Amino acid sequence: MAETEKDPAEKKNRFQNNYILQAWLCISLALIFGISLAAVQAALGPVIIENKLNETKEKVPELLLGSETAQKMAADNKAFKITPRSIAVEKNGIKKFYSVFEARFEDGRLGGWVTKVDGQGYADKIELLIGLDPAIESITGLFILDQKETPGLGNKIIETKWRGQFAGKSTGDHLKVVKSGAKVANEIDAVTGATISSDSVVTIINKTITDLRQPLKDAGRMKKE
């Protein structure tokens, strides 16, 4: 018998065992699902990006001006013009990108900077917004976007009373956490019983300011010229 000749039964068998033909349902489903997912992404992607930016944008006036002035500003129907920027900082040969929001008054005057950073807390990542004045000389405000610290202790970092300590602190010195009764200008009272959470926040802030001080000053100057 010649090798090229096969009996019909074996031929049919081989046809049925063909992997591609067996998987036709998987392949076509994958194709349909893929296309529909692409459509969903195309429709919702911009909304999601907008959400992410809004999360920060909403907080910008309060972070830069304090809640009272921010409310007044909203009542006067004025708003900051906010431009999201990405600032690259190179440290030890590793490039790191900071997401920075440049806020300008309606007349074009620089209102300040807000940066979104995260770092390790006691339980999980802590995500912060830090407000800085136009000259990067002092912190204007702090907001905790996301945290999973211990309820009752560490999660007190979100309270206005604790966050409020940061407003007006100079960026010149590194901030330091003390147990209680902060006296010197660069000291921050720890949340009672949650020294680690307090330390984490301060560490993130110190690191961010060290990294961003110069680049932001440069960026501010460049715009002026």
Add this chain to the structure above:
Amino acid sequence: MEDAAPAVHVSPSPHIGSTSNSTRRMMIDVLIALTPAVAMAIYMFRVYALIHLGLCVATCLAAEYLFVRMRGKSISLNDFSAAVTGVILALSMPATAPWYASVIASAVAIGLGKIIFGGLGMNIFNPAMVGRAFVMISFAGAMGAAAYESGAGWVDAISQATPMNALKQSGTWTPIGDMFLGFTNGSLGETSALACLLGGLYLCYRRTASWEIPAGMIATVLVIAGIVDLVGGHGGRLILHHLFGGALLFGAFFIATDPVSSPLTPRGKAIFGIGIGALVMLLRFLSGYPEGVMFAVLLMNAVTPLINRWTIPRTFGEF
């Protein structure tokens, strides 16, 4: 069906009748041994100690009664085990802990710590420590290190920092004599090293507590604290702080020796004690908490079945 065939139950030999080591006898021993610590707690913290002792014992007894009835078993109040849990729990509370902390801790200790596993003898974890851990995590603000120094009362000791916390946070040393006798702040029953030693030695003498556990625990703490002391050049003060300052002695004699949740063999008990001692030091030095006896005991309770398996005695001739 059961009563159709009258059954005579004969257990395998040896048939030695002895009432001296029944549960009830053991529990009464523990209560006697706790007397010095209770007396010291009442002397130091006055009405605070009475409130917590009363609440804890009453709630433990009530919870035992209620939960045992729910399971449809015969009431087991008169073996005193619930009362002992209550006293130990009360003595491990900070004086200014809120009243509901004592009540919840007691109910959790008996309910989640003991009955849910099948009652006395079946529990994996030390019931009193389960209850305490529950409220400690729940009411961290009212139970944690800061709560000890709330200074809410007319009892002087309460406004001081506990020796362990003072050392950890500000490096302040407490006079050794005060710590030994118990004139410091701390959980109700832990302040006096002397009271714990007296009660503990009685328990060991009566064989109600196995000496291997406290010996292993204290020896390990001495060794680790000794090394740190030598390296840091503290001249022995650090060792004494770790020995007398916290809940170590109270935990070693009254908490870790719980016969249900500790290993069976002498070798296993020694390993158990050493493990607790090492964990206590690890928690004291490296964790956010100034004290670590509670978590150390609970962690070692969890490995007790494993220790039992490792140290199972071999029958002669078998390998």
Add this chain to the structure above:
Amino acid sequence: MADQPTPLERFIRGILPENPVYRQLLGLCPTLAVTNSMKAAITMAAAVAFVLVCANTVTSLIRNLLKPHLRIVVFTLTIATFVTIADRLLAAYMYQMSKTLGPYIPLIIVNCLIICRCEVCASKQPVFTAISDAAGQSLGYGLALASVAGVREILGTGMFFGFRVLPATWPDWAVMVLPPGAFITLGLLLGAVNWYSGRGAK
């Protein structure tokens, strides 16, 4: 096949007699992970319901085309698609909630409840039966999540759906909001349900 349950029976079964969590012990990961507040639990239950109903419908529609040895691939493909859609929808319209639920929405893909329903019901039953089965199971799952979350939120924060139900002096049982609280609550509730249905059987 005379004693096949009707679609209505299937729907009712999902609620308690064959409750996914309390009877089948399926989908426990979200039951433990996202039940520290009612809002999160209900959102999670809704996402699971969406995925389950859609996946069951699609599976039921193509049930005659399935090759036995490739069916799991097809199920997973279907489920993953709908989970991705649910995830994107949440991120677009409930951004804060999607941040709170974090990885647990994508993890619905590996929720065994869904593949279980595809396998035992949708791949063998007509569309209407499959949908009513999915709806019953989703409702049962939602009730289970809500029961755990209700206990945890009330004891842990004194609130229910973010509204204060216990007096402000209520000492929050922080442990209930933390992971151990999930295990304790689920264990006790499971015990209670078993005890209750055991009593009914006698």
